[in-house]
Amino acid sequence: MGSGISIFIASNICESVLWRAFSPTTITTAAGTEFEGAVIALFHFLITRTNKVGALQDAFYRTHAPNMLNLIATLFIFLVVIYF
DSSP states (O other), rough: OOHHHHHHHHHHHHHHHHHHHHHHOOEEEEEEESSSSHHHHHHHHHHHOHHHHHHHHHHHOOSSSSSSSHHHHHHHHHHHHHOO
């Protein structure tokens, strides 16, 4: 019973991480319409904005939605826990 609950919790967390990374839904902010998913927002910013450095900063450090820095940190911690 205990391992079944652990698998359920792990799958729920994986679903949450994947949804926050690749969510195609849009949100309206003061800067305009953005994608909720961190990876999709990164590519959207790089394609639509002329200032590529600003686009990378917005994708990595946005506070109102999931950002790339949070995703990379989550994946790093996941790999550390799995392999060490």
